[in-house]
Amino acid sequence: MKRIAIVGGTKGIGRAVARLLAVRGDRVALLGRDAADLAASAADLAARAPGDPPATAVLDLARPETYDAALDEAIRRLGGLDAVVITAGAFGTQEALEADAAARERVLSTNFTDTIQFCEAARARLLAGGGGTLCVLGSVAGDRARKPVVLYGATKAGLAYYLQGIDLRHRDAGLRVVLVKPGFVRTGMTAGLPEPPFAANPEDVAPAIVRALDRGTPQIYVPAIWRLVMLVIRWLPGAVMRRVKF
């Protein structure tokens, strides 16, 4: 039985991960902006996993002043904290973000500044409790700059750099960092986008994420085929990347 706080656990991949954890008997706290949405997801988990209902706490990534209260509440309700999972994020296609400064600001700050600010707070709490796992969703888009996802990819690349760094710096103190790089997953975030090959559903990728969380695997691709795909894409020469559309 682990005590796990999830940011973004009411939707998409986070929802699927929260269900797996709750059903196998972990104690889960859902952190998010909308109290009604948190309560509805807590009821869903409670119906699926008889036992103590999951905890909820209001957290807004864009407002660092909400971090302490939310983490305190999670630790109090769970009786400690073994892992923090962050699946929240924002997406926009390159065209949309180039056309809309407000959307650009939202994607850049949510995925980079806000997520890292919260990671810092969560990391400090985990280390204060003797260590633990910080599991964060990056993206295959952070592996190589590509035309359709320049800004989004840049936020995820920056986030990956940060996570690699805290792994180096705090591993000996007991911090385990898990960076998950999903390929195309059919969620509200990707709705309406043309589907590339190897598209997956949230429930398809959740088991691998939970496995990585348990083992403290520093980096995984989900579905696993994306490791190979990105290996190839990372090795393509710049001249080729300038020509291709993806």
Place this chain on the structure above:
Amino acid sequence: MLSGWGRWPVVPGHELLSEDLAAVTAGATLTRGLGRSYGDASLPAAAGARVAGSRLANRVIGFDPDTGILRAEAGLALHDVNRTFLPRGWFVPVTPGTSFVTLGGAVASDVHGKNHHSAGTFGRHVRRLRLRVGTGAIVEASPEVEPDLFDATVGGMGLTGHVLDLDVTLRRVPSPWITGETEYVPDLDTLIEKLLEAGRTWPYTLGWMDALGAGGRGRGVIYRGRWADAAEAGGRALTWPREISFPMAAPYWAMSPFGLRWFNELVLLRYGRGVKRALMHPQTFFYPLDTLLDWNKAYGKRGFTQYQCVLPHRSGLPVYRKVFQTIAARGGAPYVVVIKDFGEEGPGRLSFPCPGITFSIDMPVDGGRTQGVVDAVNDIVAAEGGRVYLSKDAFTRAEHYRAMDPRVDAFNAIRRRWDPDGRIRSALSVRLLGDAA
């Protein structure tokens, strides 16, 4: 691009997926679930029309273990319901041959299963619906509150409104295992006789027929099942099989009559002669094809259709045979044929099942030939007073449909009351129910 399970027809467009179904259905012309209806029931009436996707709205709202009533969002799949509640002794009251159907889709199609003769359709077990109707209002409907709207929504192909959440009574089961029997039958006469006989004592029954081999005389297998009691199950724990994906569309020659003939021979060989009894996994008994995800790709890029009709009992064997002779004469290839007897008709205003024998027949789409096959069989079905299952249909013409189902006008009148501007419609409602594109 959007298509149903048959991968034909394919139309431009995409579904708007969201966990917030109430938000995403505002202004939408149609909601689709997992897209398991075969033809055009889940496709937009016109290119660019707003289609909401419900499958991310899959939260359980509550479950009462005293009554078995499950309240859930409409995008929750039967697959998920069973995996969550079967270990605790509950199963969906009625299930079609796939569990990849949402609760909302099960209501819209008023699905039936192997227990239709004993339990009716899915709609019989639904206690309450909350839906967004065409005016944009959110309305509650049940057999007591707005009963017309409720009955029109059950089996109404999603055309009365967007189902947001619902209450359905799950079935208490003594163990998660099935005591099943299979029996070889030499011809169609015996198959139907044994099917009706089995229905008198078994809650779940089904017939499978080899329409290709041995001159299409109708050799087949009868399946009978009931939930195993605790002693029969012997405390065996249930684990679910791992699902595997069908990688890509098969080449057109893969599903040839030649290949299928051998497949059918293998199936018959496996069941042998006589009666075999076994403790069966519910996945094997109810959803034999669900373990192979995306099996529709086996039919290749041209897609396939499943033609399903019901013929009244009075039609009898000569008419049933004429259906298969007609298909064969027109060059249709009836690859998989499933036969089931229906019990009483439910209150669903456009619901498919009515007393008689239903045949569901998988056929690859083959240019104009498929249209000719469906037209010819529909002539027979209309003349006999039978009807076709809209959730499977892609080829029936409006004239045939109207001749088969005089309930259409009354159904449309209820729709208009909740949707005076005719906002909610689908490619199917344009093709068959007289809606504007």
